[in-house]
Amino acid sequence: MIPLLRLNGNRFTLNALLIEQVESLPDTTITLINGKKLVVKNPENEVIGLITNYYQKIGLQSIHRNTGDESE
Template sequence: MITLTRLNGKSFTLNALYIETVEAFPDTTILLTNGRRYVVKESVDEVNSRSLTFFQKVNLLHLPQEGGNTN
């Protein structure tokens, strides 16, 4: 889950697993797999960064641990 801010200043939490696309129109618009759209204050890069952090936190990217054996 990532926390984002609507244009009216209210925060909400979004399940990053359902993000299909993130685009700037010029406001950042997030399209979910169910067709819903959210317009947020955060930049595209910030949404991507928060999503990546979430995926790493729940180990969905299966990235090797830093300094660990890659075999």
């Protein structure tokens, strides 16, 4: 889960596993796997950092890294 800020300043927490895409349009727009779009105050690079940290915390990145090593 990652903490984010809505445009109105309200804080909320989002399950990072549901994120399909993050864009700056110019506001940061997050597209979820179900097609829903969320616009947040957080800059795109901050959102990407939060996602990356979350993946590292739950061990998701090491799973992909190890799988890639085995198939080579």
